[in-house]
Amino acid sequence: MMSTDLRSAMGEFKVHRVRFFDYMPSGIRALAFNQDTERMAVARMDGSVEVFHCSDRFFQEKIIPGREQCGIEGLSWVGERLFSAGLNGGITEYDLTNQKVKYTIDAYGGPIWTITGNQQGTHLAVGCEDGTVKLFEVNEDQIQFERNLDRQKSRIISLSWHPSGSKIAAGMMDMIQVFNVETGHSIHRMLADRGAGTSRSKECVVWSVVYLSDGTIITGDSVGMVKLWDDQTGTLIKSHNVTKCDVLALSVSQNEDSLVAGTSEGIVVQFQFVSMVLEKDDKEWVRTRTFRNHTHDIRAVAEITTAVVSGGMDAQLVVRPLLDKIEVRSAASALRKIHFPHRRLVSCARKSGLMLFQYPGHLELWRLGESEGKGTPGSSLFVKRNPEKLLQLKVKGEDHIRCSAVSPCGGWIVYSTASTLRLYRLHCDNNNISITKISKLPKVLSSANQLCFSSDSSHLFSASAQSSVHIASLSQSGCKFVGTLKPKSGSHQAIHLLAASEDGKWLASANSDHEVHIYNLQTQKAHCTVPVYSSAVTAMGIHPATNCLFMMHADQQMFEYSIEQKQYTDWSRTVQRKGLHRFWVERDTPCLNVMFNPQNPSHVILHDMYMLCIIDQSLPLPDDKTQFYNQLTLKSLTEEQRKSQSHAFKVCKTFKDILCVELMPDQSLVVVERPLEDIATQLPAPIKQKKFAT
Amino acid sequence: MVEESDVRVVRFGGSKINFRPPIISTDSRYPFVLCTSGDSVKVYSTRTEEWLHSLQGHTNQVTGIALNPANHLQVYSCSADGTVKLWDFIDGILIKTFIIGYPLFAIYVSEKHEGIVFLHIGFQLVAVHLPKSAEQEVEAKELSAVSSHISPNPSCTAFGREGQYIAFARNLQLNVYFFRKQKTYSFSLKATDKKGAKNAFTCIACHPTDDCIATGHEDGKIRLWRNFIHKKEYTYSTQHWHHNAVNTLCFTPEGTNLLSGGIESVLVQWQYGTGNRKEFLPRLGGSILHVSASSDGQLFCTSHSDNINVYFFRFFLMLSGDAVLTDLMIDPRSKALVLNGKPGHLQFYSLLRDKHLYNLDIVQQEYIYEAGLDQFEVVKAAFDIKGYWLATVEERGQKSSDLEFFLKLWSYDERTQSFVLNTTITAAHTDRIISMCFSSSEETTMLVTIAEDGQFKAWCQGVDADTQQDQNFWSCDFVGSYHNLKPTNCSFSADSSLLAVSFQEVITIWSPDTWELLTTLCQPPGVIRDLCFGRLSCSKYLISTTTRNLLCCWNLLTCALEWSTSVEVSKLQSDPLSENVAAFSYQSKHTDLFVFKPNEPRPLFTHKNVCSEKIHRAVFVPREEPLNNCDESSQWLNRSQLYFLTQNMLLHTPAHVLPPASVLCSMFVSSLLISNTGEMESSEQEMNSEKEEEDSEGEMEACDSQQELRAQGSVDEVTPKLSKAQERELKRVRKTDFSWMAGLIDSKP
Numbered sequence A: 001m002m003s004t005d006l007r008s009a010m011g012e013f014k015v016h017r018v019r020f021f022d023y024m025p026s027g028i029r030a031l032a033f034n035q036d037t038e039r040m041a042v043a044r045m046d047g048s049v050e051v052f053h054c055s056d057r058f059f060q061e062k063i064i065p066g067r068e069q070c071g072i073e074g075l076s077w078v079g080e081r082l083f084s085a086g087l088n089g090g091i092t093e094y095d096l097t098n099q100k101v102k103y104t105i106d107a108y109g110g111p112i113w114t115i116t117g118n119q120q121g122t123h124l125a126v127g128c129e130d131g132t133v134k135l136f137e138v139n140e141d142q143i144q145f146e147r148n149l150d151r152q153k154s155r156i157i158s159l160s161w162h163p164s165g166s167k168i169a170a171g172m173m174d175m176i177q178v179f180n181v182e183t184g185h186s187i188h189r190m191l192a193d194r195g196a197g198t199s200r201s202k203e204c205v206v207w208s209v210v211y212l213s214d215g216t217i218i219t220g221d222s223v224g225m226v227k228l229w230d231d232q233t234g235t236l237i238k239s240h241n242v243t244k245c246d247v248l249a250l251s252v253s254q255n256e257d258s259l260v261a262g263t264s265e266g267i268v269v270q271f272q273f274v275s276m277v278l279e280k281d282d283k284e285w286v287r288t289r290t291f292r293n294h295t296h297d298i299r300a301v302a303e304i305t306t307a308v309v310s311g312g313m314d315a316q317l318v319v320r321p322l323l324d325k326i327e328v329r330s331a332a333s334a335l336r337k338i339h340f341p342h343r344r345l346v347s348c349a350r351k352s353g354l355m356l357f358q359y360p361g362h363l364e365l366w367r368l369g370e371s372e373g374k375g376t377p378g379s380s381l382f383v384k385r386n387p388e389k390l391l392q393l394k395v396k397g398e399d400h401i402r403c404s405a406v407s408p409c410g411g412w413i414v415y416s417t418a419s420t421l422r423l424y425r426l427h428c429d430n431n432n433i434s435i436t437k438i439s440k441l442p443k444v445l446s447s448a449n450q451l452c453f454s455s456d457s458s459h460l461f462s463a464s465a466q467s468s469v470h471i472a473s474l475s476q477s478g479c480k481f482v483g484t485l486k487p488k489s490g491s492h493q494a495i496h497l498l499a500a501s502e503d504g505k506w507l508a509s510a511n512s513d514h515e516v517h518i519y520n521l522q523t524q525k526a527h528c529t530v531p532v533y534s535s536a537v538t539a540m541g542i543h544p545a546t547n548c549l550f551m552m553h554a555d556q557q558m559f560e561y562s563i564e565q566k567q568y569t570d571w572s573r574t575v576q577r578k579g580l581h582r583f584w585v586e587r588d589t590p591c592l593n594v595m596f597n598p599q600n601p602s603h604v605i606l607h608d609m610y611m612l613c614i615i616d617q618s619l620p621l622p623d624d625k626t627q628f629y630n631q632l633t634l635k636s637l638t639e640e641q642r643k644s645q646s647h648a649f650k651v652c653k654t655f656k657d658i659l660c661v662e663l664m665p666d667q668s669l670v671v672v673e674r675p676l677e678d679i680a681t682q683l684p685a686p687i688k689q690k691k692f693a694t
Numbered sequence B: 001m002v003e004e005s006d007v008r009v010v011r012f013g014g015s016k017i018n019f020r021p022p023i024i025s026t027d028s029r030y031p032f033v034l035c036t037s038g039d040s041v042k043v044y045s046t047r048t049e050e051w052l053h054s055l056q057g058h059t060n061q062v063t064g065i066a067l068n069p070a071n072h073l074q075v076y077s078c079s080a081d082g083t084v085k086l087w088d089f090i091d092g093i094l095i096k097t098f099i100i101g102y103p104l105f106a107i108y109v110s111e112k113h114e115g116i117v118f119l120h121i122g123f124q125l126v127a128v129h130l131p132k133s134a135e136q137e138v139e140a141k142e143l144s145a146v147s148s149h150i151s152p153n154p155s156c157t158a159f160g161r162e163g164q165y166i167a168f169a170r171n172l173q174l175n176v177y178f179f180r181k182q183k184t185y186s187f188s189l190k191a192t193d194k195k196g197a198k199n200a201f202t203c204i205a206c207h208p209t210d211d212c213i214a215t216g217h218e219d220g221k222i223r224l225w226r227n228f229i230h231k232k233e234y235t236y237s238t239q240h241w242h243h244n245a246v247n248t249l250c251f252t253p254e255g256t257n258l259l260s261g262g263i264e265s266v267l268v269q270w271q272y273g274t275g276n277r278k279e280f281l282p283r284l285g286g287s288i289l290h291v292s293a294s295s296d297g298q299l300f301c302t303s304h305s306d307n308i309n310v311y312f313f314r315f316f317l318m319l320s321g322d323a324v325l326t327d328l329m330i331d332p333r334s335k336a337l338v339l340n341g342k343p344g345h346l347q348f349y350s351l352l353r354d355k356h357l358y359n360l361d362i363v364q365q366e367y368i369y370e371a372g373l374d375q376f377e378v379v380k381a382a383f384d385i386k387g388y389w390l391a392t393v394e395e396r397g398q399k400s401s402d403l404e405f406f407l408k409l410w411s412y413d414e415r416t417q418s419f420v421l422n423t424t425i426t427a428a429h430t431d432r433i434i435s436m437c438f439s440s441s442e443e444t445t446m447l448v449t450i451a452e453d454g455q456f457k458a459w460c461q462g463v464d465a466d467t468q469q470d471q472n473f474w475s476c477d478f479v480g481s482y483h484n485l486k487p488t489n490c491s492f493s494a495d496s497s498l499l500a501v502s503f504q505e506v507i508t509i510w511s512p513d514t515w516e517l518l519t520t521l522c523q524p525p526g527v528i529r530d531l532c533f534g535r536l537s538c539s540k541y542l543i544s545t546t547t548r549n550l551l552c553c554w555n556l557l558t559c560a561l562e563w564s565t566s567v568e569v570s571k572l573q574s575d576p577l578s579e580n581v582a583a584f585s586y587q588s589k590h591t592d593l594f595v596f597k598p599n600e601p602r603p604l605f606t607h608k609n610v611c612s613e614k615i616h617r618a619v620f621v622p623r624e625e626p627l628n629n630c631d632e633s634s635q636w637l638n639r640s641q642l643y644f645l646t647q648n649m650l651l652h653t654p655a656h657v658l659p660p661a662s663v664l665c666s667m668f669v670s671s672l673l674i675s676n677t678g679e680m681e682s683s684e685q686e687m688n689s690e691k692e693e694e695d696s697e698g699e700m701e702a703c704d705s706q707q708e709l710r711a712q713g714s715v716d717e718v719t720p721k722l723s724k725a726q727e728r729e730l731k732r733v734r735k736t737d738f739s740w741m742a743g744l745i746d747s748k749p
Helices: A197-201 A570-578 A632-636 A639-645 A676-682 B705-714 B722-736 B737-744
Strands: A005-009 A015-017 A028-034 A038-044 A048-051 A061-063 A072-078 A081-086 A090-095 A101-104 A112-117 A121-130 A133-138 A145-147 A156-161 A167-172 A175-180 A187-192 A206-211 A216-221 A225-230 A237-241 A248-250 A260-262 A268-273 A283-292 A298-303 A309-311 A317-321 A336-338 A344-351 A356-357 A362-367 A371-374 A380-385 A388-394 A401-404 A412-415 A420-429 A432-437 A449-453 A459-464 A468-474 A479-485 A493-499 A504-513 A516-520 A525-530 A537-542 A546-551 A556-562 A593-596 A603-607 A611-615 A651-654 A658-663 A668-673 B008-013 B034-038 B040-045 B051-056 B062-067 B073-080 B082-086 B093-099 B103-106 B116-121 B123-128 B137-139 B145-148 B157-159 B165-170 B172-180 B183-188 B201-208 B214-217 B221-226 B236-238 B247-253 B256-262 B267-271 B278-281 B288-293 B300-304 B307-312 B314-316 B335-340 B345-350 B353-363 B376-382 B389-396 B404-413 B418-425 B433-438 B446-451 B455-463 B470-481 B485-490 B499-503 B506-511 B518-523 B528-533 B543-547 B551-555 B560-565 B567-573 B581-587 B590-595 B603-611 B617-622 B640-645 B668-671
Touching: A028 A309, A028 B389, A038 A072, A072 A121, A081 A112, A081 A298, A090 A112, A121 A156, A121 B528, A167 A216, A167 A388, A167 A504, A175 A216, A197 A468, A206 B123, A216 A248, A237 A283, A248 A309, A260 A309, A268 A298, A298 B137, A309 B082, A344 A401, A344 B062, A362 A401, A362 A412, A362 A459, A362 B062, A371 A449, A388 A420, A401 A449, A412 A449, A420 A556, A420 B051, A432 B062, A432 B433, A449 A493, A459 A493, A459 B418, A468 B062, A493 A537, A504 A537, A504 A546, A546 A593, A556 A570, A632 A639, A632 A651, A639 A651, B008 B247, B034 B051, B040 B062, B062 B116, B073 B103, B073 B116, B082 B103, B145 B172, B157 B201, B165 B201, B172 B201, B172 B214, B214 B247, B214 B256, B221 B247, B256 B288, B335 B376, B335 B617, B345 B376, B376 B433, B389 B433, B404 B433, B418 B470, B446 B485, B446 B499, B455 B485, B485 B528, B499 B528, B506 B543, B528 B567, B543 B567, B567 B617, B581 B617
Parallel strands: A015 A668, A028 A298, A072 A112, A112 A156, A156 A206, A206 A248, A248 A298, A283 B236, A537 A593, B062 B103, B093 B137, B201 B247, B247 B288
Antiparallel strands: A005 A015, A005 A380, A028 A038, A038 A048, A048 A061, A072 A081, A081 A090, A090 A101, A112 A121, A121 A133, A133 A145, A156 A167, A167 A175, A175 A187, A206 A216, A216 A225, A225 A237, A248 A260, A260 A268, A268 A283, A298 A309, A309 A317, A317 A336, A344 A356, A356 A362, A362 A388, A371 A380, A401 A412, A412 A420, A420 A432, A449 A459, A459 A468, A468 A479, A493 A504, A504 A516, A516 A525, A537 A546, A546 A556, A593 A603, A603 A611, A611 A651, A658 A668, B008 B668, B034 B040, B040 B051, B062 B073, B073 B082, B082 B093, B103 B116, B116 B123, B123 B145, B157 B165, B165 B172, B172 B183, B201 B214, B214 B221, B221 B236, B247 B256, B256 B267, B267 B278, B288 B300, B300 B307, B307 B314, B335 B345, B345 B353, B376 B389, B389 B404, B404 B418, B433 B446, B446 B455, B455 B470, B485 B499, B499 B506, B506 B518, B528 B543, B543 B551, B551 B560, B567 B581, B581 B590, B590 B603, B617 B640, B640 B668
């Protein structure tokens, strides 16, 4: 466990460098891309499902937390509905509006290895351990079992529909079967070769299968081969040896001219359907590019319009753009690695120096350490009192935590899962910590999408269904429901961000339809709605002095909206008119927190995964010609020259892999880091590969 | 026998044949292999592995050969002398000469383009229509530029499927020019990527039936490009096995395999279309420079940095020597020339047949083909007089401070007919061994080594102190030094009764029997460089050369200086069968040869301007049968021939003039030949001869330096008349600086 280094950085702030949040992202198990809505659904090992918006810089729009013992094996879109199936034998449909599980039905075929919907959107096919392929009809609000295809002897590992919906190819142990959907009978049985030598005795697992419209069936197997079969004759056309270990995932592009294969060595291999003789039609699948962005098994790949998305055991989602399909090269088309969720997992009791860390199955409460003396900028200070873990709160039930918060005074802790919301009163007398659960909660507080305390800790705001926010007042005696805030109009998407003003007058909520509603807490009425911007809000905050709402969007644009005047501020208009610096817009992680410095009202503090930035609204904005990262240059200049050179953006890259930054009342910063190297060391060992010259 | 009256220097053989890719002829059961070799093309038979004949006629370096697509028994060759010649290579007949008038650097032909050859002039690729005319010599006037900015490396240009397009790469750009559309597509790579890959193109090959271009890169990657008629949707796959630059790529004629080679000296065969399935043919000798395949795909021909060609797993070696560290020696048994061969080997080379005999592995360690590795090299070798013992010194760490070296003694095994390691001495001296020699007496063999630690040591087949038995192994017999001075050379007298060791400016004479210092001889100034005792009637003389241009002859009976003369001698070599001593003197950028007898200061024979380089290695080779020659000036060659090794010194040639072909060949052995009759008294002989002469011993190639000088002059003289447009097109060519060509030839792969 890391200790808190108390450091003096940027000359201005004392920094608590927190490295004891042992956040472990969960490995990626399945990917499903929806071409129409440009959404990528990601299923993780812990059973959580996330939805990323591909054209909005891969912002993590929706998170549906998982459950214990719920291993998802397959994910499939049917229209705009998302289904998953897992080894617990059930098929689950998700309610994406409210970000929760809609229902789960049992397929009665043992563990399910794969699920796939046909292109017509009428049927779902699941492959079960007992050797059956089960067809489910997709109805308005439910799915209904239709029938089984011919039962096989071994389990069905992978399935793929022919685009016409009349045939299904199934990958099994040692073979591939092609079924006629109409009759349910097998048309072809194709045997996959086992490996040579000692692996001869091991079964060949056909991990992945893709059925193309021209009748070609492509399979990836545990021998490391990508094989092409003809469904007319049931014969092997060509085989490519991709790796010595397994080919775990395959994905074909929409127009079927490109195929990607993910292997357990962590490489993605691209195949392209190119004509061997130029300007002639006899095309062949040829292995072309190799992408090495993963260290561990790739469990899922998806080729989307302009990129290859891959994910695996190393828990990072890699978006590798295909430059030949991109019209204009821009920040949106850069290689992107998503390590951390685009949500805050840390909340901070600013007044009492407590930190609440949210793990999937438990919460941890820590007290920050204290330092002594003063140091030169950049030096570390002596730690007088070590940080201390006060509390570990385990979640009751199987559901994982969706959101949590600690009140600014440090007296309340609240968390919510998909099914329950729990509020605790925290008593802290010197070294004795005790919590009591508030037993009688108002009924409306049964579950929340987002939780937030008012700045004086007197109220709890709980975002729930239909974009509404419930208010509960907190007192020694308990929790009392006060009222519900509802937007006048707009969508019913779940709220993912809440921001309360310092003076307790305003509350802002942002939902996944990019809407930001502002409520007057005194009248408990909707005050206004910020004009909807095309990109999702990633972070927002209300300025304590001016009561302006400062919003950061996924495309790195920033807006400042005056709540009282119900319009954008002049500064915000200037920013929009002048445009932001190229370097700022090209950053690839969203800003996750907006803070204000009470000592210096013109300062706005932002952070993303790689940097910490202070925007000084009193300074001129940089244009594309000015040097953006000018901290070092400024250091070398004299005081007077500095004035002419400095601009509004002061970026600090001292910290890496930042999960959270908070500004404490005593002008110290808390920076919660989670070094990626630490995550890598906790992953299981990857497949051993021979490296040249070792 | 043609009568000839003078002594000539004749290029003997072993010239550089790896300058350009060799080609394998198509027809016949036993194809021929053609290689460029200086200003000629050599034809070898794959059946006998023997050299057949040379296609001679070019007056400058031959820069490219290509089979005539219309007639597979004919070959085009192009040369820096500005001509393209068409040959019948089976009979060695010159059919036609096309005069282009500009130095040519490579030739490419394609079946699709009949009557057209593509030539590399300057930085341009030019299509030349070969006029159909019955005349022997025709001027080709129809020139049209295909592209400018061609890489100087000819392997960076290749014809695509059916000659429809030509692909050429230069630095980081790949260009594909389609003849029908007359359009060029360009693709560039970044100079380096994040991982530090060096992406510059090094070679190119096109698939014979598919539209696929294979390119080799500086960092060892091979890329296969497809779909290259699209600006954006072009695609390539990358394969990586070589750890250093890929030198050559070649598709087999059916297109099923891709062959690649590099410094690793491993021929890699990639199966086309199956990703990275590959097979290896390792340990082929030097690093691979070129690979070519025969049209039936049965034979592959690789050409290596050390001139070895491998055909289909059979060895076919030429006298190699990019880095000759040892002296030239003659194996007393086989009369073969011995010098460095493959890395860590000594090669035995038959001078009679101009053929490599075999390699003797001295280092006996795996050689690692990687740039920048310091590995053991044989630096010294010596035979005893009967050829029963061979002493070798191998060394590592010449560049760095931690020097490692071994002295090894090898005895000849009658049964296996080769040398067998007898003794390895790990720490013979505390510092580098400078020189060594065997005593020349018949009874006892003794080896003397001198080293930079200031000592000389005598090594004998010792008597074991414990068992009192004669044993076969070598041990140190005596350690001598003189005032802690650094020894520079050593030599035994002909009867082995005296050992001369030079220490800086002093020559010490020792008696090997008693190890008594008999006398010292000194004639400052200058450090002694070479030492040699006179033979036969001149046994009383000792000749020494110094670094300060002094050649001294000492009379050992009087211990006095007999005579001395001021001449800068770079190499002194005595003939073991006569009194004669040959001295190579390097003055004002050319080397002169003097032959003299120690008893008189007047040279027997003088040959000015033997070559333009400094000579460091020479050897007298005894003739099989002595000649009966009474010509006073050539009598010294009656019993032996003098061979010497030259090295190119391209750095001193003016940048805009191409050096003569003899210099372009990095190395060749020259021999002084003697004519059978005729006399000439003068010491300054005319060197140019009119007739070629077949020597009784079968010297194959003759070419004298004077002719070459004339050839050099003619390069710029011939300018054919051109149309205005053509002149404009080629104006750039004329202005182009050809100095890179010199660098190209000079550079060792």
